[in-house]
Amino acid sequence: MRAAQFEECGDPESVLTVREQPVPQPGPGQVRVRMLASPINPSDIMYVRGVYGRTPQLPATPGFEGVGVVEESGGGLLGRLIVGKRVCTLTADGGAWAEYAVVDAKKAIPLPSSLTDEQGATFFVNPATALIMTRKVLAVPKGEWLLQTAAGSALGKMVIRLGAHYGFRTINVVRRTEKADELKNLGADVVLVFDPERDSAEEFAKQVRELTAGGVQYAIDPVGGATGSAVVESLGNQASMLVYGTLSFEPLTFSPRALMGHLAGIRGFWLGPWMEQQSLPAKLRIVSEIKRLIASGILGTDVAESVPLDSIQTAVATAQESGREGKVLLQLGNGAVTG
Structure with a gap:
């Protein structure tokens, strides 16, 4: 699979490259997601620069959220239930800027078919x-x-x-x-x-x-x-x-x-850290509220353009332009399951 990667922290345009890597295998409680798209958020840029709150373990792949389809479960009831589902992925240590990502099953949020891939990719942060x-x-x-x-x-x-x-x-x-x-x-x-x-x-x-x-x-x-x-x-x-x-x-x-x-x-x-302190029922209520507010347009995200992963340097440069309107998404794959 292809993934964006950096071996040292610095300007994203300089340190990010796209490389072939082995397809990751999910462990217990995890799922493997075939990624479709991921936004370039300020937190991603800071992560690559080495000035975010979490220090990357180099070499690292950025991307804290995205949208994709669950292809394989590493075990556990929740993971098996969401195989084949389109989900929003949340990764505390990055990894979404790749054709495949492994995430905790509890951090793969099933999305309704009414939400586009663009809104799914920017669903949470x-x-x-x-x-x-x-x-x-x-x-x-x-x-x-x-x-x-x-x-x-x-x-x-x-x-x-x-x-x-x-x-x-x-x-x-x-x-x-x-x-x-x-x-x-x-x-x-x-x-x-x-x-x-x-x-x-x-x-x-x-x-x-x-x-x-x-x-x-x-x-x-x-x-x-x-x-x-x-x-x-x-x-x-x-x-x-x-x-x-x-x-x-x-x-x-x-x-x-x-x-x-x-x-x-x-x-x-x-x-x-705030979400980690919440109970499971509280987290589910927040996710349900976000779904409703995105569907009504209140929490919708304006997307400026979608850029192929191979053009990662162009994508991160565009995302950092002053006065830019709308998010820049990395296009990672095709063929979403919308159910």
């Missing part, structure tokens, strides 16, 4: 993160304000649609003015343009405080650096902020008094 942060962890009440940075991203658009659906209001921070109309058409209540290289953090915080009558109560930030720090300065009394990414690769810098004076708090969020 972004939709689950958006849903869990806003509805489970922060539990933003109806009518309250939620501020998010990187609002023009795929996940950011999901948060906007979740707000419109569940009734919480969103303040959406972007770096480019041309994003504003697009996000407002999606249901964004407010769009603020903030680029720390040219805009004042003090003015930004003042804008937010005026909009929210004293400071925002809920915030999520995947950027960090000067942008995330400006959000800290805009928090209101007893506010909660979740940090779930490091897109700027820079730390938050702020006075402790920004939190002390408002009794505000900042927490980290990472989907994998």
Whole structure:
């Protein structure tokens, strides 16, 4: 089989190659999946660069999620039940950017025929993160304000649609003015343009405080650096902020008094560890909710293009382009079973 692989961490365009490898065999409790497609997410890029929360065991194959068809079980009732089914795959240590992948049977989620391969490939990472942060962890009440940075991203658009659906209001921070109309058409209540290289953090915080009558109560930030720090300065009394990414690769810098004076708090969020702490019934409820919200378009993913695995360098370069619209998918195979 063919698989994308890197032997050292670095720029994905330089270190990734496509190589022939033996077809993997599933062990007990595992299944082998014939992969159809996998998205290129920021977490995948960071994994290849060696700056993600998990250190790759080199040589490594990236890809934390994807869609495929279960071809063989390594044993166990669950594995046998899903043989022949089209599933979303979840892999904590990568492996989805290949023609075949071995995953735990409990992390192969059967998909309804109503979902396309594109939506199946992007089924979990972004939709689950958006849903869990806003509805489970922060539990933003109806009518309250939620501020998010990187609002023009795929996940950011999901948060906007979740707000419109569940009734919480969103303040959406972007770096480019041309994003504003697009996000407002999606249901964004407010769009603020903030680029720390040219805009004042003090003015930004003042804008937010005026909009929210004293400071925002809920915030999520995947950027960090000067942008995330400006959000800290805009928090209101007893506010909660979740940090779930490091897109700027820079730390938050702020006075402790920004939190002390408002009794505000900042927490980290990472989907994998959070899910591991949940009971099986809770996980099943989340998966069921994601299926429903994707089917209704609220957690759907915009896909820009699908690129063959052999063009991996082109695919990762395209995925990292500034201002790119929609996800880039790696095309890994054909002939999905949709039942």
